[in-house]
Amino acid sequence: MHHASNTLLADYRRVRRFSEQLCAPLCAEDMGLQACPEVSPPRWHLAHTSWFFETFLLKPHLPGYRVFHPEFEKLFNSYYNGIGEQYARPHRHLLSRPTGDQVRQWRQQVDDAMAQLIPACPQLADLIRLGLNHEQQHQELLLTDLLFSFSFNPLAPALTSAPPLDGTTTPLSFSDFDGGLVDIGARDGFAFDNETPRHRVWLNPFRLANRPVTNGEFRAFIEDGGYQQPALWLSDGWAWVQQHDIRRPLYWQADLDQHFTLAGLQPLDDNRILAHVNYYEADAYARWAGLRLPTEQEWEHAAGQAGSEGQVADNGQFQPGAAGDGPLASLFGDVWEWTASAYLPYPGFQTARGAVGEYNGKFMCNQMVLRGGSCATSRDHLRASYRNFFYPHHRWQFSGIRLAGDLT
């Protein structure tokens, strides 16, 4: 067995095991929760990530492999039109069968077969890496989806115990960047297709905040009537505020003293980094502060030069912490940072051939780019060129704000 295969198999086992570890504290009843069409039940995430390996690796490449159940290809296909029929997304919570036990058996069968395939087919390494990165994405979704579904239960269920908060808020300051002609996009190592090709852009001089916005700073926005001033908001954002009578970030309780977390209802610590705001709120906050959000190119350019790490999924806290010291603290981890950039193809972008070509390109419309990873992202899933994307109204991710501004 090659060393590369050895490493890949070890990575495979580690990533797959982490999915199951995340679910360990859950009961069978929790595993089916789905509070809205955008989120999926934990059990579905466990199944869908196995579906990826069975569909794209084992069926076409492992001779003699027999699928666990012929219906599962359709049941756990999330959106790949090239793969054929899909089960309606809003109905995923209705799949009480396969049960959790059956899904775990399926995972075991897939893992056993992958342990054969990985050493036998080194040429599939890239596709397998894609499968592992795909599973890491679903690990993050599993956490944020579960938080959302749990939030509908007045009993306030918890996945973890409350994490301690180390540190206090560093005063806000800015780093200056000269800009100019810079290169943007993935270099070496694994990257999703949407991070390619690496290409040249022109940046005006800009400055970037030393840390994300905190709960305490956002509370000041609320107390200043931020949610009541149309002049602070994008037109679609103001319509969203009015239609849903929005007055605070998702999970903040009406008293602004507590918020709902994966550790249940917890006191809102003003020193902690703010999460669960959408693009409209991020943009309005920045306007209120007399600043703006960074573009994704500015962010990536800065991240190539500095940037330290905050809370990541490996720590098991699943909450942003306090921002540390340094010029670009918490650039990675803690919260995904909304950028002012629409999610669009890079110049010269090409989708992959076949069904995995549906991975990223077809979502390049109506969404905004977020950068940096969150407290629910695995450490080895973070990188400066990573482009996450969500609709401007989405709030259920660990999404926050880092301020930027022009330099004249």
Next chain:
Amino acid sequence: MHHASNTLLADYRRVRRFSEQLCAPLCAEDMGLQACPEVSPPRWHLAHTSWFFETFLLKPHLPGYRVFHPEFEKLFNSYYNGIGEQYARPHRHLLSRPTGDQVRQWRQQVDDAMAQLIPACPQLADLIRLGLNHEQQHQELLLTDLLFSFSFNPLAPALTSAPPLDGTTTPLSFSDFDGGLVDIGARDGFAFDNETPRHRVWLNPFRLANRPVTNGEFRAFIEDGGYQQPALWLSDGWAWVQQHDIRRPLYWQADLDQHFTLAGLQPLDDNRILAHVNYYEADAYARWAGLRLPTEQEWEHAAGQAGSEGQVADNGQFQPGAAGDGPLASLFGDVWEWTASAYLPYPGFQTARGAVGEYNGKFMCNQMVLRGGSCATSRDHLRASYRNFFYPHHRWQFSGIRLAGDLT
């Protein structure tokens, strides 16, 4: 202990046990299923029926009784505005906690306490009887709700094994009734408030079919283009057909060869009694047949003179059978029979005082009366004066058709 209390306690134990027996074949994952706001998860039904006894009996009447959990009063209040806040009905599937084990512990605590209360307070017998009838109603809903939720799973889960069909279709014939001044409404024994007061009505001479419509007869309606002829339909019914592109009864598969049942996908037997049509379909079928649906008064008047029983929940088949012989076969059991009567108060109707007064009266608008009970109704829950009611578009109950006509 009085004999009456003895009987009541035995009834209490029997009815409560039946709820749990119905759920015995289900896994924890099934117990949370809720496919639409109108249906509730099995676990919720088990909890809500305990809520009734805790709220209306144990809290006010058993000294020293401590509620199992202070939040449950709100979580499992279905609609009693007088009891205060309610948990949003469409979100019941999001209550993964309390788990099935906790709900069973709650049931046990309630049952233990009721075993003290029943012999101690004979004056509460009527309210306890109401609680037991309430639980029997929820047993039927548990079955029809589960069938509906299961129907969204392409794996076609089953609660029971397929029941055999005994008998064939008796030819359609009619019994004649003279009508005149007759008395309608509950006499002795337990009855819901909506069956009272007993009162006088005038009936013209009418005739009533010897049995309900069968699958085979309804198939003829479909094959004759029944779903394509607006002249057969009420205006609201035709709008419903067009909006949802309806072409067959609920659970019938597109090939008209199979239907989904609590025994999974099964062949559609033409001899079996038709179920899962709504009022619009029942009315259109009757018009197509040159006849009409009976009024609830005609039905009850006939039922007071004759009427035999088909499948009931006690048999554990949970499917209508073939109609037997006799002048009014399957009048009780098999399927609830849509009547041409809107669900309205009887002359002189008074609601009960207090929160249980919300039981029936406030639903007396926009719904139609069904009579006779179904294969999911317990035998001792059937009676000639029983008024069931659903909206005209509802199809998920075991609801069918018995034809009637005028005599001139």
Next chain:
Amino acid sequence: MHHASNTLLADYRRVRRFSEQLCAPLCAEDMGLQACPEVSPPRWHLAHTSWFFETFLLKPHLPGYRVFHPEFEKLFNSYYNGIGEQYARPHRHLLSRPTGDQVRQWRQQVDDAMAQLIPACPQLADLIRLGLNHEQQHQELLLTDLLFSFSFNPLAPALTSAPPLDGTTTPLSFSDFDGGLVDIGARDGFAFDNETPRHRVWLNPFRLANRPVTNGEFRAFIEDGGYQQPALWLSDGWAWVQQHDIRRPLYWQADLDQHFTLAGLQPLDDNRILAHVNYYEADAYARWAGLRLPTEQEWEHAAGQAGSEGQVADNGQFQPGAAGDGPLASLFGDVWEWTASAYLPYPGFQTARGAVGEYNGKFMCNQMVLRGGSCATSRDHLRASYRNFFYPHHRWQFSGIRLAGDLT
């Protein structure tokens, strides 16, 4: 020419002319207003009523008659499925063509042709009478639809000048009726099919209020928190109140001092008869008053013995007045009175053959019966057996409340 034909032609001319008189104060811009799918523009009413005569009378019966425009049959067919395609109801306001002038030309052509047909075909008299009653129904709708559409204009347009109020509120009292076996339904003269056949019903003894509820009395209900007490409301009614945050009758302004009328914004006179409440509000008010609504049979039985007339369309005021003296004041005119009866077929009811058979029967589901006519109904369109019907949530008709109760 026969005397009957003479009379019919005179009636034809009078009724047709009244439609145009109602529109005389309107500008071309007003004639296209449609504020919701349930209402139609004045111009559409003028066209549709001509469509009736062209489609059912002139085309089949007047040799050589040429339709005014071949597309109009589809454009102005309201709901007769037997007549073929229809233009989508919510889009009627988009028919700027035919213009008002063209519609008036069409009316003229129809009227000229009808003047030939009426004397020539005495056997068509019943169908022509139906057409005239149909036009009178649309005259009432034209007024109530216009009021609704005008109400969206902050400039508060008016059709008429403000009518004076004569009289004050007579104190509430009741007439007693013995009930027993009584006959209900149309006798001689013109009647819609839904008023037939005349048939026997049993009525318990009851009492009926001397007059409808006034604005002042309903204000007391509001001030007593009537819209905030769920126990007063039917379940569907309470859901309606909460969903739309209802706090007062349609057209009442928030200050409860003014209401919008066909004479524009006017002071709310407590002595005037209340209008523009729906069935839910009528039912809640009656419950609050410790009474109930009458059944349609009780109402008709009482109306056969007494009943005086209030404001009718002929007066041109288009507002309810103050109730006069006498045992059953304003039984006819002023406001349609909600009954506790669902709109269902009478025993033995048969629809007419052909397309006019769609006139009434297919609406016999989900609606409630109103009796007595309103200030927008023509005097010769009123009769004791007349059954009007609307959905329980509808408020844009001149619909009010007359209280009833049981006699024991």
Next chain:
Amino acid sequence: MHHASNTLLADYRRVRRFSEQLCAPLCAEDMGLQACPEVSPPRWHLAHTSWFFETFLLKPHLPGYRVFHPEFEKLFNSYYNGIGEQYARPHRHLLSRPTGDQVRQWRQQVDDAMAQLIPACPQLADLIRLGLNHEQQHQELLLTDLLFSFSFNPLAPALTSAPPLDGTTTPLSFSDFDGGLVDIGARDGFAFDNETPRHRVWLNPFRLANRPVTNGEFRAFIEDGGYQQPALWLSDGWAWVQQHDIRRPLYWQADLDQHFTLAGLQPLDDNRILAHVNYYEADAYARWAGLRLPTEQEWEHAAGQAGSEGQVADNGQFQPGAAGDGPLASLFGDVWEWTASAYLPYPGFQTARGAVGEYNGKFMCNQMVLRGGSCATSRDHLRASYRNFFYPHHRWQFSGIRLAGDLT
């Protein structure tokens, strides 16, 4: 009077007169048409453009000016939150008052007052120019909104007579551009704030088609099953196709032989430039053709070097023509060309102070940029830096496709 004021007053009169000329062929009934919330009635456009001058110019700057009607400020405010309350956009068709005559009187009063203000206040020239450009934008909307509203009338009303088609389709070819560091954004002369500041961007080498896509070319896409292949579509685009069962461009009839135009139903000429596709269709067509849409920077860079003009509003045809010869035919006029660029602020963008600051900036989210003007745009309203923007699903503008590609 200064020469500049002289010119401005002449421009004012010319632009204002053009609004009224566009409406000259319409009857009063047409002037109120509004087929969906996004479009406005012609009469509303005439009023709202006067509102701009009254609100931003006459009220604050002309001493002694008295507003025409105190309610109009609210009725005809389209979206300026800074100006206070607005009338609900979907209800604009319900404003039968003010009538067309009253709106014309208002326009006259405003024009008379502006004729005083313009020479007296040369410092207001920029704001007045903004008002005129605003009116020109509404002239285009008046035409596209009217086309949309007319399309709901089976009588197919027409504003103009059918224009002749001169010319045939030039074969598709491409111009190559080197890219590099280029400057983008408004230079001298009037520009909206969203075209500023002029700034530097890096462009890779690219090529741009010599003309827009024609009806005939898009027909080939349809006949090749373009609307049935998910792989051609963005994810949101495919959802839109499926939800609305889209099979052809807006206004194309089912037979693909005719389309609805401002000259009524007309034969679909394959040589004419395609219009009325949305961003999803434009993007799918480009993918099907193996190419892509240009970015707005590529488009503007090319337009700075060449580009000829097709049909513009001044010609009065209100339909795209055939593309002429030359390297970048019809770059201006004929159809707005969808770009691959999201509508976002330029680097360093600042909104204007006060209410006119709401003009453009607050819409910079969820929309895509279109370039070049259309057959409904006035000639003097076109320029290379002009940024139009609509949501990706919008089709009612004259919006088409110009293909682009990468050069390697």
